Amino acid sequence: MTINRRNFIKATSLAAAASSAPGILRAQSGSARVVVVGGGFGGATAAKYLKHWGGDKVDVTLIDPRARHTSCVMSNLVLNGELPLKDLRFGYGDLTSKYGVQVIKDSVKRIDPTARELTLKQQVPVNYDVLVLAAGISFKKPRGWIANKNPHAWIAGGQTRLLKDQLQAMPAGGTFVMTIPRSPYRCPPGPYERACLVADMLQSNGGGRVVVLDANEGIQAEEETFSRAFDQLYGNVVEYSAGVELGVVDSNANVVETSLGDFSGDVINIIPTQRAGGLVRNNGLTDGGFWAPVDVTTYESTLAGFEDIHIIGDAQGSGQPKSAHMANAQAKICADAILRKLASQPTDHAERLQNITTNSACYSPITRDTASWLTAVFQYDMDKGAMALAHIAEAGEWTRDNYSEMFDWANNLFADVWG
Template sequence: MKLNRRTFIGASAAAAASLHAPTVLAEGHGKPRVVVIGGGAGGATAARYLAKDSQGQLDVTLVEPSRTYVSCFFSNLYLGGFKDIEDISHTYGTLAAKYGINVVHDWAVDVDRESKVVTLAGGARLPYDKLILSPGIDFVEDAVDGWSIASQNAMPHAYKGGSQTELLKAQVMAMPEGGTFAMVAPPNPYRCPPGPYERVSMVAHVLKTTNPTAKIIVADPKEKFSKQALFEEGWGKHYSGMIDWIGADFGGGVVSVDPSAMTLTIDGEETKVDVCNVIPAMKAGRIAELAGVTDGNWAPVNAADMSTKADDDVYVLGDASRQGDMPKSGFSANAQAKVCANAVRGALTGSKVFPAKFSNTCWSLIAKDDGVKVGATYEATEEKIAKVDGFISATGEDRALRKTTYEESEGWYAGMTTDMFG
């Protein structure tokens, strides 16, 4: 079944009474308490599995400031015109109504690990026995010369789903005839390695119809990128002459921008642009840093259960973690959340804990019915989450296979969001 925001409206209304922040719970509270911060692919999945599988034995609170979750994965398909914003928007009502999760829409602003208390912006304090952090990403300030968070309306990053995604699409649709779309790609590691290049494909798909003389420039600090051969083959086939990728060897890492003048400078050469999508270097979401569990950028974790190296009672999932070989992706976060939830439930209730196993697949759409994928399976070792084996689409595949790959991604999205939100 295709899921979208409308699917959850009825459940959200029924659960409205559960969406208010609690006061501090009494010392004699009987159930073990798990607080989950971040309602994305990692956090929502972990909260749901903890509540569902514990069958009422755990008190689960999910802290997420947004009442509507707009997925970053599949947001490029919205930019390309293959999805509406409602198709990638979801609410939290079912988690509250069906699974009994206390969903709190507020910002977590502090973690006292000694007292085991999370403080929210609204003043509420949430005690916990186990804390799961899944805050996604934040950006490294000054990672791109001339750009800051204050510039995100002029030069959007659109690497967090929601208003930034809608803004970037509006800017693309308003480009003048023959205009220039520019992207500053991020350095490794970052959320969704193929994401910037799928985005280039989707922007090109739109421009090919609405603005066929437009140009796309990609300034990239990397010498190579995920699925490069597949994207370059697709760009040549579908968007010949439109996309100019400038890698590190040609100055793609020596970049500055001027948001007020709308210029991009690559290795000393300034270009006037009409839209500039700046995707800066990334780090773990702010609350992980405030909790004191990061190395300055990412949170090192133990592969067997996603607990942090700094604190056995604090776990970090998904993009914010430094875990080993898995890419930062929604699929990865979902897989890690299930392992983590199983371990946390076992620690708090004595239930069986299964050996950690992980998998990931990243799909990308290059043009209509031209889907490609890359993926792998992983296992937990003493040192890290380690890759066991992998696969990737081949260049030269026929149209039927590429269409099947895209349809497979559609099925995954429906299943993934059901796994997150119920």
């Protein structure tokens, strides 16, 4: 590997931002009202950059039911006690004080695309000229599954704390069973990194079993690295099986039925099949599928009747990896397109299209003080009208340097989203 990852990420992020910065907006009769739903990685970035680049020409409102977002990124380190959950919580104070984003603490229930009106759970309806949806994922629940007994910990917060508590209460030599859904799911390397960290915990407590039941035909990211870690570091602990279909879950008895037979464990971590969050699905934006189809040059819905509704982050279905780094990159392209359109500037000229790039990065702790990493760059393909993989790189080794760089990378990302 010749690439220096830190420079690589910095360069690609800056390139995406620079190529996306819009020109001066033309005079409008009033500020356009852009409403962003969801204050996670995609939504907070979009709200920030809409105001940062659009200034007084746009009135930006961010809606999220929680006062602070809890980051999934780095949340596997809460499970092994390396990070407190409180360090992964981010409020919206800077978005308001530094950029002028208005924040409403509420949950959006319905979208009326004709009236351009949102129905909120508690407050009066909110109108928009342009809508950005960044409401993340939801789960297709397996039969019998009770999340409060067999946590997913795939949306960070109370579920992360519950899984951590269950792991800490595990008896010596106990069994941890984890199920991995079919791709696409949020954070392709995430389940395998979790398996490594739990194996590391069990091993340092005298042993145990980590049973990994993967619905896919094989490891979905950094295959060579995780295979080697499973064999060399955790050969006596990790039992990995591919192509395993999950059936009924008996959460009261801690038993999962699968195509490979029944498995019981002291702790069962069900990571279910994923799809766009309820707001996007229930309002017809997935066209009956799992993810929302979008134009990747603007992230506007491609479905008729949803003009000026943009979907970014994990909920959109463009085939790019579902990651926080990617949601951050998509948000900037989306914000740029919205501002150009509001200024009556074209979004589809060749110079802009050629410069549309996004990138994804995931660091994976493999032990409590080493990590690997994976990054991928996507470039707009003018012939196909889609994002195409332009470059992929991975660490190939788990090292202490990678582990410490992981914190720099995460802190930079958090600051770019909420800072």
